[in-house]
Amino acid sequence: xxxxxxxxxxxxxxAHLDATLSPLGNLPVHExxxxxxxxxxxxxxxxxxxxxxxxGVAPDNAIWPATAIEAIHAYSLVHDDLxxxxxxxxxxxxxxxxxxxxxxxxxxxxxxxxxxxFECVSRPxxxxxxxxxxxxxxxxxxxxxxxxxxxxxxxxxxxxTAATPLSLDEITHLQAGKTGALxxxxxxxxxxxxxADMAPLARYAADLGLAFQIAxxxxxxxxxAATVGKAVGKDADAGKATFVSLLGLDGAKRHAADLVTDxxxxxxxxxxxxxTLREAARFVIARDS
Amino acid sequence: xxxxxxxxxxxxxxAHLDATLSPLGNLPVHExxxxxxxxxxxxxxxxxxxxxxxxGVAPDNAIWPATAIEAIHAYSLVHDDLxxxxxxxxxxxxxxxxxxxxxxxxxxxxxxxxxxxFECVSRPxxxxxxxxxxxxxxxxxxxxxxxxxxxxxxxxxxxxTAATPLSLDEITHLQAGKTGALxxxxxxxxxxxxxADMAPLARYAADLGLAFQIAxxxxxxxxxAATVGKAVGKDADAGKATFVSLLGLDGAKRHAADLVTDxxxxxxxxxxxxxTLREAARFVIARDS
Numbered sequence: 131x132x133x134x135x136x137x138x139x140x141x142x143x144x145a146h147l148d149a150t151l152s153p154l155g156n157l158p159v160h161e162x163x164x165x166x167x168x169x170x171x172x173x174x175x176x177x178x179x180x181x182x183x184x185x186g187v188a189p190d191n192a193i194w195p196a197t198a199i200e201a202i203h204a205y206s207l208v209h210d211d212l213x214x215x216x217x218x219x220x221x222x223x224x225x226x227x228x229x230x231x232x233x234x235x236x237x238x239x240x241x242x243x244x245x246x247x248f249e250c251v252s253r254p255x256x257x258x259x260x261x262x263x264x265x266x267x268x269x270x271x272x273x274x275x276x277x278x279x280x281x282x283x284x285x286x287x288x289x290x291t292a293a294t295p296l297s298l299d300e301i302t303h304l305q306a307g308k309t310g311a312l313x314x315x316x317x318x319x320x321x322x323x324x325x326a327d328m329a330p331l332a333r334y335a336a337d338l339g340l341a342f343q344i345a346x347x348x349x350x351x352x353x354x355a356a357t358v359g360k361a362v363g364k365d366a367d368a369g370k371a372t373f374v375s376l377l378g379l380d381g382a383k384r385h386a387a388d389l390v391t392d393x394x395x396x397x398x399x400x401x402x403x404x405x406t407l408r409e410a411a412r413f414v415i416a417r418d419s
Numbered sequence: 420x421x422x423x424x425x426x427x428x429x430x431x432x433x434a435h436l437d438a439t440l441s442p443l444g445n446l447p448v449h450e451x452x453x454x455x456x457x458x459x460x461x462x463x464x465x466x467x468x469x470x471x472x473x474x475g476v477a478p479d480n481a482i483w484p485a486t487a488i489e490a491i492h493a494y495s496l497v498h499d500d501l502x503x504x505x506x507x508x509x510x511x512x513x514x515x516x517x518x519x520x521x522x523x524x525x526x527x528x529x530x531x532x533x534x535x536x537f538e539c540v541s542r543p544x545x546x547x548x549x550x551x552x553x554x555x556x557x558x559x560x561x562x563x564x565x566x567x568x569x570x571x572x573x574x575x576x577x578x579x580t581a582a583t584p585l586s587l588d589e590i591t592h593l594q595a596g597k598t599g600a601l602x603x604x605x606x607x608x609x610x611x612x613x614x615a616d617m618a619p620l621a622r623y624a625a626d627l628g629l630a631f632q633i634a635x636x637x638x639x640x641x642x643x644a645a646t647v648g649k650a651v652g653k654d655a656d657a658g659k660a661t662f663v664s665l666l667g668l669d670g671a672k673r674h675a676a677d678l679v680t681d682x683x684x685x686x687x688x689x690x691x692x693x694x695t696l697r698e699a700a701r702f703v704i705a706r707d708s
Binding site: 154155157158159160163205209212214215232233234237238240241242244245246248249252253254259260261263264265267268270271272274275276277280281283284285287288 | 443444446447448449452494498501503504521522523526527529530531533534535537538541542543548549550552553554556557559560561563564565566569570572573574576577
């Protein structure tokens with residue numbers, strides 16, 4: 131069920147990105163916006179669409195926050211890959227934006243993708259209730275901003291020059307911002323759109339986001355660059371504290387498995403209806419890319 | 420009247436930026452966000468607050484879009500100053516963010532300032548009507564994004580390597596995006612918040628924005644770096660087409676003066692109440708910084 135739903139979500143969001151980004155024009159910044167937002171697993175879009183389905187929200191509405199979160203995610207990757215950040219040449223198996231074009235285009239395309247994300251959730255076609263649109267914008271801004279994703283990124287950078295490696299608590303806090311905040315926004319978007327209780331999905335997403343990051347750390351050790359689609363072994367080479375360096379490979383795998391169990395339990399009130407989301411949680415620690 | 424209102428707007432928005440950005444933390448990215456959003460003429464904040472006053476919108480509400488537009492403006496300056504963009508060392512007479520900190524911090528601080536701008540206008544304290552909040556977000560996203568400010572910036576970059584210099588129409592189109600879109604958003608914000616007709620303020624702002632840019636081109640020729648607060652003579656040195664290179668110094672001044680007359684005329688329906696906005700239009704072509 132989950133693999134087909136993920137594939138379906140990816141196709142839907144790609145079609146919607148094509149439809150909304152094509153009319154922009156053909157300057158390098160526009161080409162780069164389309165290039166950078168293409169591909170990827172689309173886990174965040176899936177979480178939006180699946181949580182929306184769970185709450186009876188129409189796919190025609192849910193596609194807008196699904197597109198928004200993929201645009202924000204893409205912006206963060208384009209800027210993270212810049213030479214002054216992680217300096218990565220490869221993303222999803224393809225040259226990064228600043229390699230294919232240049233740094234100027236990468237900065238601008240990332241900037242415009244962020245803006246586009248906010249445009250998606252404030253459009254009247256996103257939801258008939260303007261309160262829902264304003265709430266989606268506000269929660270997305272908080273998830274992406276200086277107390278969310280950017281905070282995680284800034285903590286990650288600060289850790290590189292810190293005198294002592296991060297503790298488990300510190301790295302958990304860092305990751306809650308860096309990857310957790312957007313994942314939580316995505317998973318709760320459906321409940322937000324239905325004006326339903328967001329707490330169960332928020333608990334699910336917090337565990338899922340952390341498990342996802344631990345799996346990433348494990349892939350950085352065990353993964354194959356060609357399959358993962360980006361350089362591996364970078365964290366270990368840089369002497370960075372990761373869940374694997376702190377817990378060991380087996381300990382990290384156990385911790386991730388425990389988190390997935392908790393994530394699945396958090397959805398008990400939804401019964402069998404949430405089985406695809408539970409499958410998704412099991413998938414994030416079993417994936418090879 | 421206008422100078423005191425401008426000063427008052429600047430003080431209000433600075434106090435509000437201090438109150439909203441201080442709690443963020445003290446990582447370099449947070450310090451840089453405060454540093455980059457401090458100072459400046461605050462013309463955009465003034466336009467929001469004055470158009471709000473004209474429509475009887477409470478200052479406690481209007482301060483949020485005023486803060487938002489200054490945050491978005493600050494983000495654009497931080498990224499524009501980067502080595503891969505305009506490579507400027509000086510802004511408002513002080514070292515630019517990437518000089519004072521580093522490029523990483525400048526990219527992240529700009530990113531987070533953009534996000535913060537959208538947070539400001541989606542907060543319930545910005546306006547009691549969620550439709551107004553959602554509309555402010557949507558119009559701000561359109562003004563700042565790949566068909567607005569970023570488009571202007573991208574056209575400016577494309578012009579640097581173009582075989583022929585830009586025509587007057589092309590440079591007008593470029594500037595309508597690069598500086599005009601945010602100025603128009605600011606000037607129409609008050610009408611948007613009152614759900615009133617935005618057309619007169621939009622016409623005023625289109626003329627004002629263009630006059631502002633022509634004045635900038637003139638300052639680049641006639642200005643003094645210490646007073647202007649940034650490097651001057653860069654456009655001429657780079658052989659860039661500007662309003663001055665296309666119209667001559669006198670022609671550019673006449674064009675700017677005509678635009679200011681049109682801007683003032685656009686506000687006739689407001690009568691004397693709009694006199695401060697008319698003064699603002701006269702000011703933008705008389706300023707020395």
